[in-house]
Structures are given as C-alpha cells and as structure tokens.
Amino acid sequence: MKAGSDATMMLRTPFHARVAAACELNDWGTWKGYTTPRAYTDMELEYFAIRSTAGVFDLSPMNKYRITGPDAQACLNRMVTRDVSRIGVGRVGYTVWCNDAGQVMDDGTLFHLGENDYRLCAFARAIDWLHWCALGFDVSIVDESDEVAALAVQGPTSCATLLAMGLEGLEQLKPFGLTHFSFEGETLMVSRTGFTGDLGYELWIAPRQAELLWDRLFAAGEPYLIKPFGSDALDLARIEAGFLQAGVDFVPAESAVRSGRSRSPFELGLAWLVSMDKPVFNGRRALQREQAQGSRYRFALLDVDGNKPAHHSFILSRGGKVGTVTSAAWCPTAKSNVAFAQLEMPHGAVGEELVAEIYYQRELQWTRVLAPCRVIGSPVFNPPRRRAVPPGAF
C-alpha cells in the first residue's frame, strides 16, 4: 500500500478495484478487517436485483479453512453437530458447531471437496478452535481465507448468466452441490449455495484471476440485468429467507462475555442440524441434558402486523415481556413484516399470538406501536426455483 491520502488500514478483497469502481455511494462497511460496501447504488434496487434478475456479492472476506488428512471426516464429525459422513463428495452442508456446553459457537458451510478433503466456511475466525479440535486426529488445517476469492451470484437469472459465461452444464447442478470448471488456467469452483434463499451460486477462484472473473461475469450478465449488491441488501434477503446471522441472531458462544447469553442449536430452531445419534460430538452431553430438562429459549419467526419493522422490539405476551427481536425487516417480495425473536420457553409455538412493542421515528418524532404478531412455521420466501433442477430460464 502506498502512503498517501487514501491510505487505509482496511484490507481489500481481490475484487476491490472492481468493487470500488462500482460503489457509487462510497458507503463502506467493515467485514473481518476488509472494507466492503454496505450498498453500491441503492439498497432497494440491489435487493430487487437478487429477487428479480441477478445480484453479485463479494464474499471473499469469509473465513475459509481447508481440513485434510486421514482423519479429516472423523475430526469434523466430532466438531460439528451434523453427521458429516452423510455429506457426500461434491456436496455442501450447512451446519453449526458447539462448545462442550452445547452452545453454538458459529455456523457455516462445509464443502466436501474430495475424500477426506473439506473446506469450512465460517463467520468467525476458527483457526484456534480447529486446532484444538484436531487434538488426537491426523489432520492438517490450513487457513486459506486469503487464497480463495469468492463471489455470490444470486437471483433468477444467475444460472442463465453463468451459462452465458460458458459454464456448460451448470443447470444440472443440484442445490448444495459443487462442481469445477477451468477458467483461464485456474480452477473455478462453483457451488449452488447462497445466503439469499433464492436460486444462486457461489464462485470460488484463486485471487489472481479474481478481476478477470468479475469482468467476464458482468459482461455475460449484462443482458440479464446483473448488478452488484452490498451487505444491506443481503441482510434484507436473508431475513426474508429466514436465515440466521451469527453475531446478530446469536452470540458466538466463545465470544459471549456474560453468562447465559449464548444459545444452543435447539434454542435457535436448528434441531434439524443436530445428529444426536453420533456417539460423540462437541456439546453432545450438554445437549442431551437439554433435551431431558428442556430448553431455556425458543427461536421464533414472527409475522408482525403493519409495516413497521420490529427492530430490537420486546415481545410481549399478556403484557409481560417474553422475548426480544434479533432481526427484523419489511420483506418486499413476500410482502410480510418479518421478525426473528428469541422467546422464553414455553412461548414460541407455531400459531401463538404475541405483541411486538415497536418504536420508530418519523422526522424526529418517536412513536410506539403495539403490533400484534404471530409465530409462523416457515420462512416467508421460499420459491420453487431455489430447488428446481434445471432451474429454468428467466
């Protein structure tokens, strides 16, 4: 980095030159020490690109760890709550991992690249924990966060765009599948994954070909109305799709300072990720105990009346506080006012009627509304195209 007026301590992703050129608003946020756009031009237009055409998100700052060696599968299977042996080669699995107290440390995606060869993408830095987890296992762990650049291409025209870019046969890739292409002397890995709940892909490539990939992608995507999007639009899309965000919807257990602030997978509505039939995995003992004794909290998706997002609201039942909202948004496509809430047990059963205490401000005047809301059983946005193979032309 040259000394000068634009000198910054922030790290730049391999796409930075392209991202900076597109970021008209200069609305930069930080992500794991990297400077990344909150929005490029207009948050809502970016969101609608995700839902109506194709949006591109630079996810290079994501922590990526490569776990290989004879015990790679066994080691990961002991670390995460899911049964890793059921994630086949060429498949990707979403999972969480816990500490010994059965509290969620983080969530992430596990890419099964080959026999005993995995890549773990994690929200939080995990190299130390991975090394602790490796005690007693014959594995090698490499932090390849800086060696892999990544773009998410999300939205109905994402497949058409990538086909136009020359990724032949991509339409046959199933959700949570991954495949490889050659791209200008490098291997381009493509997985049908994303954080938007829509049809979408993630592209993984060596940093030296990052800019070229961006250029080819945008050239191919022009007729499909491709558009880069920032973290604000992503946040809206993921709330609409019902995805939890580590650090927002739960406190990573090992960074929680106050006792009782972390959550178990059961308390986050992630019981489906927990394979209690595995003989040993981190948190199993505590989770067994929780199953026997009952959880403290329940994660609930709320459909809130009105159009005021229930940001940070208290959730009331018969006038008493029974929980708080961790994420909330008016979701434009589903046309629903959605909130994620942490409710004290026994609250949160599907269909329960509650009240969100919402505060909002219009031109310096604060207003309080008590908005009725109800617990819903599934996310408000879940289109068939997300799962269709081939996804169909849009």
Next chain:
Amino acid sequence: MTERHDVIVVGAGHNGLVCASYLARAGRKVLVVEAGDSPGGAAATREFAPGYSVSGCAQWVYQLHPGVSRDLELERHGLQWAARDLASVLLDSRGCHLTLSGALIESDQLSGDDREAWRAFHDRTGRYARLLARVFESRPPKLVESNLADRLTLLRLGLGLKLLGRDDMSDLMRIVLTNMYDLMEEYFDSPQLKAVLSFDSVLGARMGPRTPGTVFGYLYRRLGENFGYNGVAQVKGGMGALGQAMAASARVRGVELRLGCRVSSIDSVDGRAAGVTLASGEQLRAALVVSSADPVTTFKGLVGFRHMETGMARRVSQVRCEGIAARLHLALDGLPRFTGLDGARLGQRLVIAPDMNYLERAFNAVKYREYSPHPALDISIPTVNDPAGAPAGCHVLSAIVQFAPYGPPGGWDGPSAVAGLSHREHFTALVLDKIAEYAPGIKEQVVASQLLTPVDLERDYGMTGGHWHHLELSLDQVMMMRPFPGATQYASGLDGLYLCGAGAHPGGGVMGLAGKNAAREILRRGAAA
C-alpha cells in the same frame, strides 16, 4: 464379553486399591486391572542391584490417612513399620547439622529469637494445615452449582477459616498465595532453618522457594501431622509391602485383582464409559470405570481425545504434569559415614539444601531443561531401620534428587557437556559429588547405582511426565480445579468414568484420600453414577 463386574478400576496403585476396597465393602463387584506384576503403583519395592532392594518411587510415608489404614485394616494385612516419626536432619558439610523433629529443633547455632519464632510459626501453620486436612477429607465443592452438600463443604471451609480467629484468618489469606522465601525471611534468621522448611515446600514441585504458591506446598506437607505422623515413616520391606497389604485387604473384601494386564483403552458406548479393552484384546464390561491412572494417561491415552469433546481434550492437553524429581538408588558395601552424624541419626531423613538461594539456583536449571549442577536431596538409608533390603553389612542409600528435567536436550542418554558421559552419567556423578561433600568416602563404597529420571519414573510407574503427584500441586490445580475445571468431584467429561488417583482431589503423596473420596462419591451417587 460379559459384564461380571459393577466396577472396573484401572491400575492397582494405592489409590486404585483403596477405592476398590471401599467399593467392594459397599457390596460392589470390583475388578482391578493392573499392567505391572505387583500391586501398589508408586508404592513399590524394586531390586535395583543383586541383593539390594529399595522403595523405587515413593520412599517415605507421611500422609497415609489413618481412616484409610483403619478401614482397610492394613496392619492386619501385613503392613509393618520399620520406623516412624523420623526427624529431618539438614546436613551441614562441617557437621553442624540442624535436626527438626516435629516441633522440636536441635541445633547448636539457632538463636533464641529463632527458637521463639519457630514455635509461633509451627503452631500457626499447624492450625492452617488442620483446616486443609478437613477440606481434603471430603470431595471438593463445585463453586457454581447450588448443591447443598457443596454449600456445606464451602460453609465448613468458611467456618473453619472464621474459627481460626481474626488474626490467623487474615494471616492465612495473606500468606497462602505467597512464596516461601519471603515468609521465611519474615520469620527466621537461620539459613538452615529457612532452607529445611523451604525444601519441604518445593518437594516434588516445579517450584523454587521464590515461586508463588510455595507456602501452600509447605502446608500440604504439614497435613501428615493431622493424620498421626510426627515426621516421615518407613515401611518394613519397602513401600511395596504397603502395596501388598492394600492388595491383600482388597482381596479379602472381594476385589478381584488381575496383575500383568495392561489396559489399552477405556471404551464408551453411546457417550458413556462401558468397560476396558486389554492389550491382549480382551474386552471387559462394567457399569462404571474408575481410573487411578493420571489424568493424561486416562483421557489422552486410554479414552482418546477423539472420543471426548474438544473443550475437555484441550483441558487435558494443558495440565501441567512434568516431573522434576529424580530418584537415585545406591548400593553400598558398608554404612556411609556422614561428617558429624552419629550412627543413630543415619536412619533419619537427611536433607541436603544448605540455604534458600541454593535451592532456588537448583530450581533455575530445570526451567531451561537442565539438571541442577548442585542439586537438593532428600536422602534415606532404609537399611539402617530395615536391614533386610541389602546383604548383611551392606546398605542402600536412596535419594529424591531435585531438580532433574523431564528431557534434557538429546534425552537422558544423549551426550552431556562432559566428554564421554551421557546426561544420565553426568548427573549421577554430580549427585555423588554432592553427597560426598557430606559423606567423604562414599564413592568408594558404591557397588551399584541406579538413577531414575522423570522419564524412567514415567515408564516404570505409568505416570505421565514422571510427576509423582500426577499433576503439579499448584493452586490452579487443586480442589475444584483438580485435575481441571469441568472434571471435578471424581467425575470426568465421560459419564460412567471416574478418577481416583493423585490427579484428583486432594492429590498425591501416599495418602489414599483420593481413592477413598472417589469411592464415597460413586456410592453417594448410587444408580446415577
């Protein structure tokens, strides 16, 4: 693969046997599986040269709990004492020795002030040790869970503190975390008195007199007074006879003892310990497994890190268990002559540690994986009190030698700085030189010698790091933090697996309380264990 036993105890060390006996007495069917050919673990007698035998690892008894002796009827099962209430003689090369016999001091050089200060110090620390002894006789309380029994234990501890009186209580709080060096400077002038007390505070510990927490080490050493020991004691036939008596007692109570069977793994089914697999491949099943092996052997070696959760594997990988004490056994063709020491006193405990700085310097070496050029020694000549250990007219001198690292660069058999000598030979020569300063002529009497470094102790007695307390007895590894937070009250991170060895509260020394407390805890939990 049938379940013929309720409990399998791994290791027939003294704590394993004590635990097994208590469980059997309560009606449990207990099997003890031991890798070695004789019971007792570190309480063992070994023939180290033809006709010469010695307590190979532990050499003195000074803490064996009287309740354990009584309940196991050890004397009825063959335990005999060669000598009890032995004095500690701090050797002086010119013959002006200081003898400490319980509360009594014999010395030509001690001032009146020192004698007075000693009385006050001895009384006061005796009261503290009494409090400690009470805490050690029950399971350690958990701090966070609101369990009535634990609250009572804490209450008793608090009450005990309170009952010490205001002055004693505040004094104990003041000194318990401090170092022995400063405390000695505060009380005494005599370098010899300061040295002999400091030596006790660092015995078996990776600490010098200036290390914080050594006052606790001293108080720990003083526990024995509450268990009926006014100084160290020597077992007739060597420590192995104690192991044999414990084994005999266990057998009478119905414990099945299998010697020469090495456990290769502790097995679990559905997250619960279910039995063991022997090196022969034989699998044994039981509802509970109790390990008297050290925590690292138990969790890392036998359970296996991959079969436990990460947080626990991490704890185990971080406990401090590197031993720093070596054992030197000398076969002598006659009684050694120590300058200024009459024959009657040769049967006492002889200490070489001239002053506190000497001790501190001896400790310095081990910080850098070196052995002390001028080591400190705790010497016994067991054949004075028990002539059977050597051919007629011959003697055995056996010493605890501090400090010796677990692994000097290149290993103990690697070359030392002295041409032609391995580290082992060099250190043996240094220790002999040191003894010869006090007993000129001893080198000519040596028929055979054996140096057991921490590596040898680890191999021969199955103690990771060769640490005779299994885990360093420091304030961060005692009570509810022993062996490590999260595995306390003898339970472990694996349901159905309990610890009963020195790595569990209240720790090492041949005391037997870890075994007894573990058995009590298992019985208390009943079906929930």
